[in-house]
Amino acid sequence: MLLKGVQLLRGGLASPPKCYNFRLVCRSLSVQYGDVKTLTPAVREYVDKCVNLCQPDRVHICDGTAAESKLLQGLMLKQGTILPLPKYTNCWLARTNPADVARVESKTFISTERKEETVPVTPNATPGTLGNWISDADLKAAIAERFPGSMKGRTMYVIPFSMGPVGSPLSKIGIEITDSPYVVESMKIMTRAGTPVLDVLQQGDGQFVKCLHSVGTPASGVQAQASWPCDPERTIILHKPAENEIVSYGSGYGGNSLLGKKCFALRIGSTIAKREGWLAEHMLILGITDPKGVKKYITAAFPSACGKTNLAMLNPSLANYKVECVGDDIAWMKFDSQGLLRAINPENGFFGVAPGTSKETNPIAMSTVFKNTIFTNVASTSDGGVYWEGMESSLAPNVQITDWLGNPWTKESGKPAAHPNSRFCTPAAQCPIIDSAWEDPAGVPISAMLFGGRRPAGVPLIYEARDWTHGVFIGAAMRSEATAAAEHKGKVIMHDPFAMRPFFGYNFGDYVAHWLSMEKRGKVPKIFHVNWFRKSDQGKFMWPGYGENSRVLEWVLRRVNGESCYVDSAIGHIPAEGELNLAGMKEQVDVKQLFSLPKDFWTQEVEDIRNYFESQVGADLPASIYAELDKLKARIAEL
Ligand code: SAT
Ligand code: MN
Numbered sequence: 001m002l003l004k005g006v007q008l009l010r011g012g013l014a015s016p017p018k019c020y021n022f023r024l025v026c027r028s029l030s031v032q033y034g035d036v037k038t039l040t041p042a043v044r045e046y047v048d049k050c051v052n053l054c055q056p057d058r059v060h061i062c063d064g065t066a067a068e069s070k071l072l073q074g075l076m077l078k079q080g081t082i083l084p085l086p087k088y089t090n091c092w093l094a095r096t097n098p099a100d101v102a103r104v105e106s107k108t109f110i111s112t113e114r115k116e117e118t119v120p121v122t123p124n125a126t127p128g129t130l131g132n133w134i135s136d137a138d139l140k141a142a143i144a145e146r147f148p149g150s151m152k153g154r155t156m157y158v159i160p161f162s163m164g165p166v167g168s169p170l171s172k173i174g175i176e177i178t179d180s181p182y183v184v185e186s187m188k189i190m191t192r193a194g195t196p197v198l199d200v201l202q203q204g205d206g207q208f209v210k211c212l213h214s215v216g217t218p219a220s221g222v223q224a225q226a227s228w229p230c231d232p233e234r235t236i237i238l239h240k241p242a243e244n245e246i247v248s249y250g251s252g253y254g255g256n257s258l259l260g261k262k263c264f265a266l267r268i269g270s271t272i273a274k275r276e277g278w279l280a281e282h283m284l285i286l287g288i289t290d291p292k293g294v295k296k297y298i299t300a301a302f303p304s305a306c307g308k309t310n311l312a313m314l315n316p317s318l319a320n321y322k323v324e325c326v327g328d329d330i331a332w333m334k335f336d337s338q339g340l341l342r343a344i345n346p347e348n349g350f351f352g353v354a355p356g357t358s359k360e361t362n363p364i365a366m367s368t369v370f371k372n373t374i375f376t377n378v379a380s381t382s383d384g385g386v387y388w389e390g391m392e393s394s395l396a397p398n399v400q401i402t403d404w405l406g407n408p409w410t411k412e413s414g415k416p417a418a419h420p421n422s423r424f425c426t427p428a429a430q431c432p433i434i435d436s437a438w439e440d441p442a443g444v445p446i447s448a449m450l451f452g453g454r455r456p457a458g459v460p461l462i463y464e465a466r467d468w469t470h471g472v473f474i475g476a477a478m479r480s481e482a483t484a485a486a487e488h489k490g491k492v493i494m495h496d497p498f499a500m501r502p503f504f505g506y507n508f509g510d511y512v513a514h515w516l517s518m519e520k521r522g523k524v525p526k527i528f529h530v531n532w533f534r535k536s537d538q539g540k541f542m543w544p545g546y547g548e549n550s551r552v553l554e555w556v557l558r559r560v561n562g563e564s565c566y567v568d569s570a571i572g573h574i575p576a577e578g579e580l581n582l583a584g585m586k587e588q589v590d591v592k593q594l595f596s597l598p599k600d601f602w603t604q605e606v607e608d609i610r611n612y613f614e615s616q617v618g619a620d621l622p623a624s625i626y627a628e629l630d631k632l633k634a635r636i637a638e639l
Contacts, residue, residue, distance in 0.1 A: 030057070030058045030059070031058070031059045031060075031061070032058040032059065032060050032155060033060040033061060033062075033063075033068070033071075034059075034060060034061025034062065034063060034158070035061065036061065038061065038195060038198045038202075039061070039158075039198065040198075040201050040202055040206050042206055042208070043158075043160075043175055043198075043201065043208065046175060046177075046210055047059070047156075047158055047175075047177065050156065050177045050212055051156065053143075053147050053148060054147055054148075054149070054150050054151035054152075054156060054177075054179070054212075054214055055148070055149045055150075055151060055152050056151035056152070056154055056155060056156035056179060057151075057152070057153055057154060057155065058154075058155040058156070059155070059156050059157075059158065060155050060156070060157045060158065061158045062157055062158060062159045062160065062184055062188070062193060062194060063194050063195045064188055064192075064193045064194015064195060064196070064197075065194065069185060069188065072181040072184055072185055073092065073185070075181055076092075076094075076181050076182060076185070079181075079226070079227055080226070080227035081094060081181070081182055081227050081228060082094050082182070082374070083095075083380070084384070085375070085380070085384055085385060085386060086384035087370075087381070087383055087384035087385035088370040088371060088373070088384075088385065089370070089371040089372070090371060090372045090373075091370060091371065091372070091373045091374075091375065091386075092373075092374050092375065093374075093375045093376075093378065093380055093386065094182055094228075094374060094375070094376045094377070095227070095228070095376075095377060095404060095405070095406060096228050096230075096252065096253055096376060096377055097224060097225045097228040097230050097232070098405060099224075099230070099232040100228065100230045100232055100235075100251050100252060100253050100256075101253060101377060101419055101421055102253065102254070102421045103253075103254060103255040103256055103262070103304075103502065104235055104237070104251065104256060105128065105502045106128055106132070107235050107236050107237060108131075108132060108236075108237040108239075108502070109132045109133065109134035109139070109236070109237070109238050109239065110131055110132065110133060110134070110238075110239045110240075110241065110267065110505060110506075111133070111134045111135065111136055111138075111139045111238060111239065111240045112133065112241065112242065112506075113136070113242075115133045116507060116620070117506060117507060118131055118132075118133040118506060118507060119131050119132070119133050119507060119508070120507055120508060120509050120616060120617045120618055120620040120621075121618075121620075122614075122615060122616065122617065122618035122619075122620075123618075124614075124615040124616075125615060125616050125618075126615070126616065129495070129501070129616050130497075130501060130504060130508045130616055130617070131501075131502075131504050131508075134238065136240075139238050139240065139247075142236050142238065142249075143238070143247055143249075145234075146214075146216060146231075146234055146236065146249045146250070147212075147214060147247075147249065149217075150179070150214040150216050150217055150249070151179040151214055152217070154179040155179065155181075156177060156178075156179055157176075157177070157178050157179070157180075157181065157183075157184045158175065158176075158177055159175065159176040159177075159178065159183075159184055159187050159188075159193050160173070160174075160175055160193065160194065160195070160197040160198045160201065160208075161173070161174050161175075161176060161187055161191035161192060161193040161194075161197055161260055162174075162191065162192040162193075162197045162200065163191060163260055163264060163265050163269075163332075163346035163347070164332065164344045164345075164346045164441075165192070165344070165439045165440075165441050166192050166196050166197060166200055167200050167441065168344065168441030168442075169441065170332055170334060170342075170344045170441065170442075170443055171344070171346070171441075172207075172209065172264075172269070172272065172346070173197055173200065173201055173204075173207065173208045173209070174191075174208055174209040174210075174211050174259070174260055174264050175208050175209075175210060175211060176211040176212075176213060176259050176260065177211065177212045177213065178213040178214070178215075178257070179213075179214050179215055180213070180215050180229075180252050180257060182252055182374070183213060183252065183257045183258060185374060186257075186258050186351075186374055186425050187258055187260060189348065189349040189372070189373075189374065189425050189426065189427050190258055190260060190261060190347055190348055190349040190351060190425065191260045191347065191348050191349075192348050207244075208244075209244045209245070209246065209264050209268055210243070210244060210245040210246065211245075211246045211248075211259035211260070211263065211264060212245075212246070212247045212248070213247075213248045213249075213257050213259055214248075214249050214250075215229045215230050215231070215250065215251070215252045215257070216229070216230065216231035216234065216235075216249050216250040217229070217231060218231045218233065218234070219231075219233075219234065228252060229252070230250055230251055230252050231249070231250035232250060232251065233250075234249065234250050235249060235250030235251045235256065236248070236249050236250060237249075237251075237256055237263065239263060239267050239268060239505065241267075241268055241271035241272075241505055241506065244268060244272070246259050246263045246264060246267075246268060248263065253376070254351060254376075254421075254423065258351065260346075260347070261329070261330070261347065261351065262502070262503050265280060265330045265332070265346045265347065266280055266281075266282060266330060266500070266503035266505070267503055267504070267505040268505055269330075269332065269346070269505065270500075270503070270504060270505040270506065270511065271505040271506050273332070273514075274505075274506060274510070274511070274514050276334075277334075277335075277521060278332065278333060278334035278335070279331075279332070279333040279334075279514075279515070279518065280330070280331075280332050280333075280505075281299070281301060281330070281331050281332075281333065281498065281500065282301050282303075282329065282330060282498070282499045282500050282503055283299040283300055283301045283308075283329075283330065283331040283343075283449070283499075284299065284300050284302075284308045284309070284311060284312040284325075284326075284327055284328045284329065284331070285297060285298075285299050285312070285325075285326035285327045285331050285343050285345055285444065285446075286298060286299075286300075286311065286312050286314065286323055286324065286325055286326060286435075287323070287324040287325075287326060287435045287437070287444065288316075288321065288322070288323050288324075288553055288557065289321065289322040289323075289324075290320075290321060290554070290557055291319070291320035291321065296447040296448070296557055296560060297326065297343065297444040297445060297446050297447060298446065298447060298448040298449065298450065298525075298553070298556065299331045299333070299343060299446055299448075299449050299450070299525075300312075300449070300450035300451075300452065300530075301449070301450070301451050301452070301475070301478075301498055301499040301500070302451075302452045302453055302480070302499050303453055303454075303478075303480045303496045303499045303501075304353075304499075304502075305353045305421070306452070306453055306454055306480060306499075306533075307532065307545075308328055308329060309328040309329075309350060309352040309353070309357070309362065309365060310357075310361060310362045310365075310546060311549060312325045312326075312327065312328035313325050313328070313362055313364035313365055313368075313431065313433060314546075314547065314549060314550060314553075315362075315363055315364060315546075315547045316547055316550030316553075317547035317548050317550055317551070317585075318550040318551060318554055318581065321550050321553075321554065323433065323550070323553075324433050324434065324435035324436070325364075325428075325431055325433050325434055325435055325438070326343070326345050326434075326435045326437070326438045326444055327345025327346075327347060327428070327438070328350050328352065328428075329347060329350075329351070330345065330346055330347055331343045331344070331345065331446075332344050332345075332346050332443075333443070333446060334443070335518075335521050335522030335523075336442070336443075336522075339521075339522035339523050340445045340522065340523060341445065341446045341518075341522055341523065341524065341525060342442060342443030342444060342445055342446070343443050343444055343446050344440075344441075344443040344444075345428070345438060347428065348427065348428055348429075349425060349426055349427050349428050350365070350368070350424070350425070350426050350428055350431070351423055351424075351425050352365060352369075352423060352424050352426070353420075353421065353422070353423060354375065354378045354386075354388040354418055354422045354423055354424050355388045355389040355390055355416070355418050355420055355422060356388075356389065356390045357369075357388070357390060357391075357424075358390040358391055358392075358393065358394070359393060359394060360390075360393070360546075361390065361546055362546075364431060364432060364433050365424075365431075366394075367432055368426055368430050368431045368432065369424045369426045371430065372426065372427055372430065373424050373425060373426040373427075374424075374425040374426075375422070375423070375424050375425075376422060376423050376425065377404040377418065377419040377421070377422035377423070378404060378418040378419075378422040378423075378424075379401050379402060379403045379404055379409060379417035379418045380401070380402045381395070381396075381399040381400070381401055381402075382399045382400040382401075382402075383396055383399050385399075387401050387417055387418065388417065388418035388422060389416055389417065389418060401417055403415070403416075403417045403418070404416075404417065404418050404419045404422060446525050447525050447526070447560045448525050448526045448527070448528060448556050448557075448559075448560050449471070449525050449526070449527050449528070450527075450528045450529070450530050450556070451474055451475050451478050451498070451499070451527065451528070451529050451530075452478075452480075452529060452530040452531055452532070453478055453479060453480025453481070453496060453499070453531065453533075454480045454481035454531075454533040455479065455480065455481075455493070455531045455533055455534060456481065456533060456534065456535045457534070457535065457601060458534075458597075458598055458601035458602065458605065459529075459531040459534060460531065460534070460571075460574060460594060460595045460596070460597070461530065461531060461532070461534065461542075461543055461552060461580075461594050461595065462528055462529065462530045462531075462552050462555065462556075462574065462575070462580075463528065463529050463569065463571050463572040463573060463574050464526065464527070464528050464529075464559055464566065464572050464573035464574070465526070465527040465528065465529075465572055465573075466568075466572060466573065468516075468518075468519045468524045468527070469516060469519075469624050469625075469628060470527075470572065470628055471526075471527025472512060472515045472516055472527075472625065473625050473628035473629065473632075474527060474529050474572070475497060475498045475515070475527070476497045476498070476512055476613075476621070476625055477495075477497070477609045477629075478495070478496050478497050478498060478499065478529075479493050479494060479495050479496060479608075480493065480494060480496050480499075481493055481494070481533075482494050495612050495616075497512075498511075498515075507620055508616075508617055508620070508621075509617050509618075509619075509620025509621045509622070510620065512621060512622055512625055513622050516622055516624065525560075526556075526559060526560055528556055528559075529572070530549075530552060532545040532549060533545075534594060536590075536593065542589065542590060542593060542594050543589060543594060544585075544586075544587045544589075548585065548587075551580060551581050551582065551585075552580070554581055555575050555579065555580055555581070558579075559573070565579035566579070569595075569597060570597055570602065570632070570635035570636050570638070570639055571597060571602070571632065571635070571636075574595055575595075597636075597639060599636065599639040602636045602639065603636055603637075606629065606632055606633045606636055609629060610629055610633075613625070613626065613629065
């Protein structure tokens with residue numbers, strides 16, 4: 001059917017749209033799928049603008065249905081973007097261009113009128129350590145250099161999506177425009193995407209975050225890999241908080257392209273949260289029920305690839321404890337009318353790191369991911385399954401392995417079979433321990449927050465902040481070993497305040513001030529710092545981690561309940577002797593070593609934190625945080 005130049009293959013319009021309210025018609029553009037009538041005038045205008053800029057051949061308005069997924073899976077199979085995994089149900093393997101495997105922090109920018117709205121401006125600040133600023137003129141130039149005609153020959157997909165349960169007062173809506181069917185299918189897992197979101201938009205205030213994404217076409221015009229088009233040399237990820245707008249070019253991978261996740265839920269989300277008086281954080285949310293049946297919810301912020309998914313799906317080794325999962329990556333938290341801090345998981349799926357996930361480390365994830373899942377850059381097996389480092393014990397005998405690059409692989413080849421940042425993208429609802437309240441529009445009440453990271457030396461298993469300001473200081477002073485989730489090389493210890501360093505939507509100093517202000521808005525939870533990764537002088541992990549971390553959570557719950565099971569130390573409250581429950585542990589743990597506070601280490605740590613604060617944040621960091629650092633220094637001096 002061809003109506004005034006609009007070809008409608010599916011869905012369709014009862015009557016042709018009028019030129020004046022939908023200029024797509026005038027460009028003789030073919031709307032291949034979907035119903036333009038379902039779009040609000042503001043969405044139509046945005047789509048129209050993107051069409052004019054990117055010049056796709058066709059437009060597809062996503063409805064979010066299974067039939068649509070079938071169609072796109074068929075297309076991606078034909079294009080070679082995905083391979084079937086017949087060992088499982090509705091599972092697919094995508095292999096990216098090897099130059100497009102992680103977030104690119106150095107090419108991620110935020111645009112505000114004044115630079116200091118985005119980043120602290122100090123004489124010695126290293127560019128990029130707390131985000132990158134771009135002027136409006138440079139942002140416009142970057143778009144003009146990349147986007148015109150970037151979708152030529154491709155279909156433009158329009159994805160309406162909700163971050164958070166559709167219609168919840170805590171949720172926010174986005175429209176992602178993309179030329180990648182892989183992004184469409186991933187967004188349909190990671191967010192609530194499709195027609196019901198458009199209905200909410202029609203009935204509500206009509207507000208949405210604009211998310212434009214194109215995998216791009218290299219300046220040479222030659223795609224290195226037709227099955228995974230991208231333009232790594234010119235990749236750029238732009239945010240304009242004042243306009244609630246995201247523009248991403250050149251990468252099809254993860255946080256660069258699934259714009260609901262880091263770009264919206266964290267960077268733009270944190271700016272909205274600041275304006276509206278709530279928190280958008282890089283935190284998992286879990287529910288834990290003790291043997292008496294009392295349930296509490298806690299959040300935890302660790303940098304990418306430090307085990308958030310594993311903790312969110314913890315299989316407790318302590319008898320009669322139960323952990324249930326609300327989310328594994330992002331928490332949006334707001335005080336309710338009673339002053340209780342309530343959290344929702346704005347996401348709908350898990351985009352988890354595959355290597356290291358196994359029956360031993362995360363049996364719950366392993367029973368989640370083998371249906372309706374898109375795997376990216378993992379290895380595959382000759383029996384139609386997947387493989388990654390850590391899955392050795394589930395490997396059937398005599399299977400041949402193909403690595404993430406598509407080459408035959410054996411253990412002897414000396415390289416990893418799966419890329420270290422390979423991922424599973426899987427629906428959260430499939431998780432066998434998904435919490436019954438995970439989609440509660442009101443959110444779940446938060447009793448405690450954990451900060452943590454990979455700290456091989458000096459940092460004990462757990463310590464508790466003395467009060468809210470001390471807790472905010474602990475978040476601001478967080479450090480961790482670099483991970484494979486971004487482009488960093490080697491295992492250097494990096495500052496990663498609040499595990500948000502790559503995700504702040506505005507000046508980190510103002511962010512800390514916003515956190516401090518939360519104490520005045522309601523009942524703030526207790527704050528703790530955990531480190532599962534301390535190593536002995538012999539280089540061995542001192543704590544077994546995984547299910548045994550339930551022992552640490554038990555102590556957290558006892559503290560939340562007001563038990564005085566602690567002693568004060570130089571860095572905060574730690575478990576009093578005998579109060580960390582080690583009964584029945586298989587492994588011998590040297591508790592004294594695990595909680596030791598080496599004076600040399602902590603003297604250096606205080607210096608490093610001061611150096612970081614002064615050079616990177618300067619006068620933008622609230623004075624009370626510098627005061628906490630001074631107090632810590634004085635206590636360390638007495639060790
Ligand atoms: O690739 S993502 O940014 O979405 C994942 C992560 O870094 O946590
Ligand atoms: Mn993350």
